[in-house]
Amino acid sequence: MSTSKLTLNVQSEIGKLEAVMLHYPGPEVENMTPKNAQRALYSDILNLSIAQKEYAQLKGVLEKTSLVYKVSDLLEKVLEIPGQRLSLLQKICVTEQVEDYFDYLLELSSSQLTKILIEGLPMQVKTLTDFLKEEYYALQPLYNFYFTRDTSVTIGNTSLVCKMANAVRMRESFIMDAIFNSGLFFNGKITNMYDASQNNPSVKIEGGDVLVAREDVLLIGSGARTSPQAIDLLIQELCREKLSKRHVIVQQLPETPESFIHLDMAFTFLDKNTAMVYKPLILNSNPYKTVHIQIENGKVVKIAPMNNIPAALKKLGMEVEPVICGGRADDWDQEREQWHSGANFLAIAPGKVISYARNINTLEELNKKGFEIVRADDVISGRFDMETSVKCVVTLDGSELPRGGGGPRCMTMPLRRQ
Numbered sequence: 001m002s003t004s005k006l007t008l009n010v011q012s013e014i015g016k017l018e019a020v021m022l023h024y025p026g027p028e029v030e031n032m033t034p035k036n037a038q039r040a041l042y043s044d045i046l047n048l049s050i051a052q053k054e055y056a057q058l059k060g061v062l063e064k065t066s067l068v069y070k071v072s073d074l075l076e077k078v079l080e081i082p083g084q085r086l087s088l089l090q091k092i093c094v095t096e097q098v099e100d101y102f103d104y105l106l107e108l109s110s111s112q113l114t115k116i117l118i119e120g121l122p123m124q125v126k127t128l129t130d131f132l133k134e135e136y137y138a139l140q141p142l143y144n145f146y147f148t149r150d151t152s153v154t155i156g157n158t159s160l161v162c163k164m165a166n167a168v169r170m171r172e173s174f175i176m177d178a179i180f181n182s183g184l185f186f187n188g189k190i191t192n193m194y195d196a197s198q199n200n201p202s203v204k205i206e207g208g209d210v211l212v213a214r215e216d217v218l219l220i221g222s223g224a225r226t227s228p229q230a231i232d233l234l235i236q237e238l239c240r241e242k243l244s245k246r247h248v249i250v251q252q253l254p255e256t257p258e259s260f261i262h263l264d265m266a267f268t269f270l271d272k273n274t275a276m277v278y279k280p281l282i283l284n285s286n287p288y289k290t291v292h293i294q295i296e297n298g299k300v301v302k303i304a305p306m307n308n309i310p311a312a313l314k315k316l317g318m319e320v321e322p323v324i325c326g327g328r329a330d331d332w333d334q335e336r337e338q339w340h341s342g343a344n345f346l347a348i349a350p351g352k353v354i355s356y357a358r359n360i361n362t363l364e365e366l367n368k369k370g371f372e373i374v375r376a377d378d379v380i381s382g383r384f385d386m387e388t389s390v391k392c393v394v395t396l397d398g399s400e401l402p403r404g405g406g407g408p409r410c411m412t413m414p415l416r417r418q
């Protein structure tokens with residue numbers, strides 16, 4: 001991590017990645033039992049030591065190609081500043097109803113406090129009421145913190161702090177807000193969706209649903225995690241900038257199964273003119289609407305239905321050739337690989353992407369389209385030089401990480417792209 005401030009700038013999903021925010025999964029991902037895994041938003045429980053080995057591959061590849069900011073390092077620095085520590089703790093203690101612990105937390109060292117805010121604070125059982133709650137934690141662990149994509153989004157020079165759909169992820173957003181607002185690390189603007197929503201409970205939005213297709217084009221999923229009310233509010237915020245023209249393409253998503261939580265589980269950009277798609281949702285006819293919202297001089301001027309995302313993009317001069325997640329041949333393969341984040345790609349440069357090795361039908365499809373398939377370890381060791389490749393997929397071992405419910409795009413929050 002560098003010491004000078006980084007200027008935020010993301011104008012696409014594929015421009016060469018220059019800086020990214022990560023959280024390395026720690027004990028918090030194991031601080032659960034099968035009984036409460038669902039509340040933690042997991043479909044299964046994880047094995048940390050394997051998850052960490054897999055994660056090390058992602059981190060290793062990113063460190064080779066981009067600046068990496070580690071959330072816990074940034075948080076610790078923010079907590080060093082008394083005023084910022086106080087306001088973050090007040091916010092957390094009030095919203096999570098743990099005011100009794102405020103004085104104790106305030107006195108901890110910044111590194112202890114960082115650890116507790118991420119890994120959870122065990123409850124002190126002092127009353128019968130506490131005892132009968134059958135809760136182990138006063139502050140729940142941040143099980144999903146390694147999915148840094150969801151709690152904030154860099155749109156151009158602005159960091160959008162997301163209003164999470166589930167209370168169990170709310171503290172993640174508060175931490176991101178404190179990091180961006182500290183003024184210590186980044187130059188850029190901040191839009192906080194909690195503040196903007198004025199506590200309207202129907203406003204919810206998560207970064208996995210927001211894709212910056214082009215400087216003037218956002219793709220937004222609307223479903224379990226992002227509501228139409230939040231998209232309307234985001235548009236209002238965008239309208240303040242009074243850019244002459246802007247487009248928002250909204251894709252409705254199924255509420256179940258949970259592998260459709262975000263748009264990036266069904267559609268991600270791979271290259272300037274290529275995107276990974278889950279065919280049944282993105283290309284086939286289905287009940288889920290695609291809507292084009294046109295903004296001019298700070299006003300919504302048109303809201304119109306579209307056939308699908310590729311058709312809407314084409315209208316805006318962005319032709320994308322779809323690559324089929326799971327391959328063309330078998331719809332079971334498509335379903336199985338989509339479930340294991342097979343459509344969730346992170347581009348680290350145009351045509352250079354990261355995904356899980358397990359989704360072999362998806363990889364075969366990419367290989368047919370000219371993408372070399374390489375292992376993360378070969379990139380990290382230098383046996384494979386990504387610079388010499390025109391198009392490649394770097395694959396991560398992914399037996400544990402996908403059980404948390406996401407892939408490489410979900411685990412990375414770009415701060416700056418070329």
Ligand SMILES: NC(=[NH2+])NCCC[C@H](N)C(=O)O
Pocket residue numbers: 040041042144147149150207208209261262264265404405406407409410
């Ligand atoms: N961008 C994504 N698709 N993120 C996946 C997040 C998964 C996480 N378990 C959740 O439910 O919140």
